[in-house]
Amino acid sequence: xxxxxxxxxxxxxxxxxxxxxxxxxxxxxxxxxxxxxxxxxxxxxxxxxxxxxxxxxxxxxxxxxxxxxxxxxxxxxxxxxxxxxxxxxxxxxxxxxxxxxxxxxxxxxxxxxxxxxxxxxxxxxxxxxxxxxxxxxxxxxxxxxxxxxxxxxxxxxxxxxxxxxxxxxxxxxxxxxxxxxxxxxxxxxxxxxxxxxxxxxxxxxx
Amino acid sequence: xxxxxxxxxxxxxxxxxxxxxxxxxxxxxxxxxxxxxxxxxxxxxxxxxxxxxxxxxxxxxxxxxxxxxxxxxxxxxxxxxxxxxxxxxxxxxxxxxxxxxxxxxxxxxxxxxxxxxxxxxxxxxxxxxxxxxxxxxxxxxxxxxxxxxxxxxxxxxxxxxxxxxxxxxxxxxxxxxxxxxxxxxxxxxxxxxxxxxxxxxxxxxxxxxxxxxxxxxxxxxxxxxxxxxxxxxxxxxxxxxxxxxxxxxxxxxxxxxxxxxxxxxxxxxxxxxxxxxxxxxxxxxxxxxxxxxxxxxxxxxxxxxxxxxxxxxxxxxxxxxxxxxxxxxxxxxxxxxxxxxxxxxxxxxxxxxxxxxxxxxxxxxxxxxxxxxxxxxxxxxxxxxxxxxxxxxxxxxxxxxxxxxxxxxxxxxxxxxxxxxxxxxxxxxxxxxxxxxxxxxxxxxxxxxxxxxxxxxxxxxxxxxxxxxxxxxxxxxxxxxxxxxxxxxxxxxxxxxxxxxxxxxxxxxxxxxxxxxxxxxxxxxxxxxxxxxxxxxxxxxxxxxxxxxxxxxxxxxxxxxxxxxxxxxxxxxxxxxxxxxxxxxxxxxxxxxxxxxxxxxxxxxxxxxxxxxxxxxxxxxxxxxxxxxxxxxxxxxxxxxxxxxxxxxxxxxxxxxxxxxxxxxxxxxxxxxxxxxxxxxxxxxxxxxxxxxxxxxxxxxxxxxxxxxxxxxxxxxxxxxxxxxxxxxxxxxxxxxxxxxxx
Numbered sequence: 016x017x018x019x020x021x022x023x024x025x026x027x028x029x030x031x032x033x034x035x036x037x038x039x040x041x042x043x044x045x046x047x048x049x050x051x052x053x054x055x056x057x058x059x060x061x062x063x064x065x066x067x068x069x070x071x072x073x074x075x076x077x078x079x080x081x082x083x084x085x086x087x088x089x090x091x092x093x094x095x096x097x098x099x100x101x102x103x104x105x106x107x108x109x110x111x112x113x114x115x116x117x118x119x120x121x122x123x124x125x126x127x128x129x130x131x132x133x134x135x136x137x138x139x140x141x142x143x144x145x146x147x148x149x150x151x152x153x154x155x156x157x158x159x160x161x162x163x164x165x166x167x168x169x170x171x172x173x174x175x176x177x178x179x180x181x182x183x184x185x186x187x188x189x190x191x192x193x194x195x196x197x198x199x200x201x202x203x204x205x206x207x208x209x210x211x212x213x214x215x216x217x218x219x220x221x
Numbered sequence: 222x223x224x225x226x227x228x229x230x231x232x233x234x235x236x237x238x239x240x241x242x243x244x245x246x247x248x249x250x251x252x253x254x255x256x257x258x259x260x261x262x263x264x265x266x267x268x269x270x271x272x273x274x275x276x277x278x279x280x281x282x283x284x285x286x287x288x289x290x291x292x293x294x295x296x297x298x299x300x301x302x303x304x305x306x307x308x309x310x311x312x313x314x315x316x317x318x319x320x321x322x323x324x325x326x327x328x329x330x331x332x333x334x335x336x337x338x339x340x341x342x343x344x345x346x347x348x349x350x351x352x353x354x355x356x357x358x359x360x361x362x363x364x365x366x367x368x369x370x371x372x373x374x375x376x377x378x379x380x381x382x383x384x385x386x387x388x389x390x391x392x393x394x395x396x397x398x399x400x401x402x403x404x405x406x407x408x409x410x411x412x413x414x415x416x417x418x419x420x421x422x423x424x425x426x427x428x429x430x431x432x433x434x435x436x437x438x439x440x441x442x443x444x445x446x447x448x449x450x451x452x453x454x455x456x457x458x459x460x461x462x463x464x465x466x467x468x469x470x471x472x473x474x475x476x477x478x479x480x481x482x483x484x485x486x487x488x489x490x491x492x493x494x495x496x497x498x499x500x501x502x503x504x505x506x507x508x509x510x511x512x513x514x515x516x517x518x519x520x521x522x523x524x525x526x527x528x529x530x531x532x533x534x535x536x537x538x539x540x541x542x543x544x545x546x547x548x549x550x551x552x553x554x555x556x557x558x559x560x561x562x563x564x565x566x567x568x569x570x571x572x573x574x575x576x577x578x579x580x581x582x583x584x585x586x587x588x589x590x591x592x593x594x595x596x597x598x599x600x601x602x603x604x605x606x607x608x609x610x611x612x613x614x615x616x617x618x619x620x621x622x623x624x625x626x627x628x629x630x631x632x633x634x635x636x637x638x639x640x641x642x643x644x645x646x647x648x649x650x651x652x653x654x655x656x657x658x659x660x661x662x663x664x665x666x667x668x669x670x671x672x673x674x675x676x677x678x679x680x681x682x683x684x685x686x687x688x689x690x691x692x693x694x695x696x697x698x699x700x701x702x703x704x705x706x707x708x709x710x711x712x713x714x715x716x717x718x719x720x721x722x723x724x725x726x727x728x729x730x731x732x733x734x735x736x737x738x739x740x741x742x743x744x745x746x747x748x749x750x751x752x753x754x755x756x757x758x759x760x761x762x763x764x765x766x767x768x769x770x771x772x773x774x775x776x777x778x779x780x781x782x783x784x785x786x787x788x789x790x791x792x793x794x795x796x797x798x799x800x801x802x803x804x805x806x807x808x809x810x811x812x813x814x815x816x817x818x819x820x821x822x823x824x825x826x827x828x829x830x831x832x833x834x835x836x837x838x839x840x841x842x843x844x845x846x847x848x849x850x851x852x853x854x855x856x857x858x859x860x861x862x863x864x865x866x867x868x869x870x871x872x873x874x875x876x877x878x879x880x881x882x883x884x885x886x887x888x889x890x891x892x893x894x895x896x897x898x899x900x901x902x903x904x905x906x907x908x909x910x911x912x913x914x915x916x917x918x919x920x921x922x923x924x925x926x927x928x929x930x931x932x933x934x935x936x937x938x939x940x941x942x943x944x945x946x947x948x949x950x951x952x953x954x955x956x957x958x959x960x961x962x963x964x
Contacts, residue, residue: 040313040365062316064228067328070363086232086716087723088683088731099235116231123234131237138238152242159239163729171729179727183242204241213240213247217233217722 039072041113050114051121058117065113073110076100089164098158102137124218131214132201146194147187153180229712233719243726251714286324287338292331293324300341307365309341333360340366348375354382392661393668413492430548433485437544440478444538447471479515482508482541504547511541554658558651565650569643573610576639580606580632587625594621605629610636687731690717 041047041062048055069078079100083092103111103119122130139151156176163171187195187203204210240247285301287294287309304310319326327334333352337360340346348357348371361368371379416426447464454461464471486508493499514534546552559566581602588596595618596602605618609632620629694717724730 040308040311041316043312044315056320059316059318061230063328066316066363068228070359070365082228083232083235086229086719088686089680095238099238120231120234123237124230135238135241155238156242159242159723160727162723163727163731169729171727179242179244182244187241200241209246210240210243212249213243213722214237216247216250217237217240217719218250 039112041072041117047114047117051117052125053117053121061117061120062113065116073112074116075110079103079111087162087164090162091164092162094154094158095162098138098141098155101141102134128205128211128214129201132204133197135204136197136200146196147200148194149180149184152184153177156180156183229715229719233715236719236722239722239726243722244728245725247722247725248718251711251718287334288319288322288324288326289329289331289334290327292334294334294338296338296341303341303344304366309364311365313365329363330356330360333357334364337361337364337366340370345372345374346370347372348379350378354379354386358383392657393664410492410494413488414494417489417492433481434545434548436478436481437541437548439474440482441539441542443471443474443478444541475515478541479512482512482544486512504544507540507543507546510537511544514538550658554651554655558647558654561654562647562650565643565646569640572639572642576610576632576635577603577606580610580628580635583628584620584625584632587622587628588620591621591625596620596625606632609633611640612636689713690720690731693717694721 044055044058047053047058051058053061065074066072068074068082076097080092080096083096083099084090100111103115105111105115105119119134122134126134136147139147139155141151141154153176156179160171160176160179187200189199189203282297282299284295285298287296301309301314308314314325317325317327333349333356336347336349346366358368368379415422416429420426420430448462450460451463451466452461453459454465486505489505489508490496490499499505514537517534546556578599581599584602584605585596585599588594588602596605602618607613608615608618609629612633614633620626693713720731
């Protein structure tokens with residue numbers, strides 16, 4: 016039905032084949048237990064949850080957003096989920112398999128502090144340029160605020176976010192170079208006890 | 222929500238991304254986490270060795286127990302291994318193996334699993350007709366079975382149901398998108414185009430719609446009346462048509478109509494997003510055909526209405542009636558039906574032609590012998606055949622010989638049959654399309670209401686969650702209320718902790734949405750800026766509102782409250798210093814700023830809610846606490862239990878001032894009084910189980926003067942996503958990625 020004749024659209028469905036769904040399975044429990052720092056029971060638990068949400072065995076960005084959205088009431092998780100997906104997608108293929116997921120999770124939950132700081136740097140560095148600019152910070156701050164949704168008090172707006180970005184960036188950018196390299200980032204974070212403590216506080220048992 | 226619980230570690234782990242941005246240090250985790258490092262590896266090695274032996278044992282055939290949500294199925298291992306690329310046939314099922322009970326546990330639907338297990342046993346996958354197609358598909362996807370394997374007995378049914386479902390979903394989604402993705406049109410062109418396509422959009426559009434409709438009708442009627450006999454010609458005495466008599470008037474009318482049509486056509490052409498496509502579309506062709514004759518007639522030499530071409534052109538004026546199809550949906554449905562039934566119509570035509578030729582030929586030769594027969598040639602006999610087959614029977618051509626009559630009889634009988642055959646197909650097509658369009662209209666009308674209901678339900682859940690979280694926080698801060706802490710759900714604890722981290726990172730706090738906000742647009746309400754906690758400036762808004770609110774309360778509930786409130790405030794401040802949970806520096810900064818302690822900024826009100834425990838200093842029962850604001854300070858009194866009762870009582874009577882949020886009013890923190898309030902509140906607000914029985918009308922009204930700029934919340938996420946999509950991801954050297962992978 017051409018668009019210009021009416022606003023009603025009729026679907027004339029003729030039989031086409033089912034779309035082929037890619038199915039993916041991880042190789043074996045033991046192999047995963049060896050590669051990562053999780054115990055078998057933990058991997059089992061994680062896999063059960065994974066499979067429940069994504070029966071086809073791979074996660075795409077949409078599912079990430081949906082899952083994240085279940086944890087944050089009122090939130091719009093698309094931007095933060097997009098950033099996280101970028102770091103989990105090790106092969107830049109647009110989908111994350113269970114193995115990728117588990118490996119990244121192992122780094123995040125059981126990795127050393129340096130590894131986790133490196134992950135954070137990767138998260139911020141969307142352009143993969145090795146340097147963080149204020150724009151990168153702005154992006155991530157916007158994403159974090161959007162996790163709040165708009166039912167928080169006090170309310171916030173773009174101004175608040177910009178101010179927050181500037182404050183944080185200036186804390187990191189001691190030399191006022193306008194960008195932050197990974198070494199600066201890591202050394203700064205390692206020297207800040209609050210940051211170290213907070214990162215430790217987010218460890219989880221499975 | 223066990224599956225979501227399994228994702229919680231992921232959500233929490235990803236949250237370390239917030240840490241460098243945090244304005245406040247994040248709280249410690251809810252319970253001691255065993256120091257990792259060496260510990261996970263040792264259990265895993267032991268289990269690997271254990272499972273290695275058990276794997277070895279399992280080589281020979283054995284019976285496996287599969288526990289699906291309580292229903293146990295037993296089967297041989299070899300049965301399952303028949304299909305090694307499915308979940309049950311491969312070692313993917315090891316992920317679901319429960320060591321303690323030695324069975325495979327899946328938390329899925331047992332009824333559908335029966336069908337799936339039968340597939341392994343018999344090799345044929347059936348589709349149970351009473352199952353919802355979507356649920357069935359999900360189960361198949363989970364167990365890794367392709368739906369193509371469904372046996373022939375059930376395959377047709379499955380495909381039909383699936384197609385129906387997909388069609389319906391696509392339709393719905395299309396209409397949803399239509400409604401949803403209507404951002405404010407950026408330019409005049411877009412506004413015009415929208416107005417043309419959907420006349421309900423604005424009054425201008427409707428006016429335009431009706432005006433054009435009117436002119437089409439006028440033009441068609443004029444065309445018709447043009448030929449009516451109007452009285453004899455004064456010169457020749459012959460009757461002449463109205464068109465000849467009032468030729469000037471008709472000409473003016475015609476000109477006016479064509480003007481309107483031309484203007485409309487050019488406006489549409491200008492507004493169309495894709496002009497080429499517009500020009501080729503059916504409606505535009507009709508438009509052109511409707512107005513072209515007029516212009517051609519203008520430019521041609523007018524030698525009366527004698528020239529044949531001119532007359533032919535006037536015929537085309539009747540096509541203006543097709544312009545009505547923009548105005549009538551039924552016409553469009555009919556047109557679409559005919560288009561979609563083109564093959565049936567073609568068949569009908571073809572078979573009719575065949576029959577006509579056959580019968581005409583036979584008729585001609587049968588009647589050839591008759592003198593002065595009307596059947597002079599085979600084409601002349603065509604007319605007779607058509608008239609007979611369609612059972613018209615004019616009677617201008619009649620067979621005279623008995624052979625001719627025989628043929629004529631057969632002809633009329635077969636005519637009925639041939640025409641009756643394709644008609645049901647056309648009718649059923651029409652019916653299907655018509656019902657589809659009806660359904661689309663009905664869905665559109667119901668959809669808005671349905672969306673609102675869905676959003677309400679979702680927000681109610683979120684509200685309840687936020688309230689539960691706050692309750693938990695108060696209980697955790699208050700050592701006296703250990704009795705409340707009966708069962709601690711670790712998942713919930715961790716989830717609350719995660720949200721708390723988010724709050725502290727951004728220096729905001731989750732509040733429950735009021736029913737007004739929920740009704741209006743749910744998650745899509747506009748942000749009201751101002752009251753920026755970090756800068757002291759935004760707070761100018763709040764004191765006024767607090768003041769007004771307090772005024773009201775004062776009038777409502779008497780002076781006793783004030784004193785109690787002041788006590789609470791100063792006690793809180795005293796306790797603030799001891800409270801390491803919240804960031805000390807920000808507090809002090811804001812507390813110092815407080816000229817009038819009544820102006821509780823959002824931040825301090827934050828503490829107040831959390832430091833309900835401050836009341837413990839002098840023990841009135843903590844569950845009787847209410848957070849109140851006041852206009853004056855300083856006096857400290859010890860509230861007596863009697864006062865509490867009074868306060869509670871009067872509070873209950875005025876549910877208008879009952880809970881909303883920490884900004885202002887009496888927020889009864891304990892469940893008892895809140896439930897009481899809930900019961901007394903009106904029916905609308907009792908939908909929400911916790912203290913969100915707020916009449917935010919008061920709140921919103923008072924906050925309205927603060928609205929400077931109102932932005933839609935999507936602006937921020939849109940902004941972020943706009944930035945994200947604009948950045949080009951340069952896939953860098955794999956080095957940076959590999960580093961994390963090494964461990």
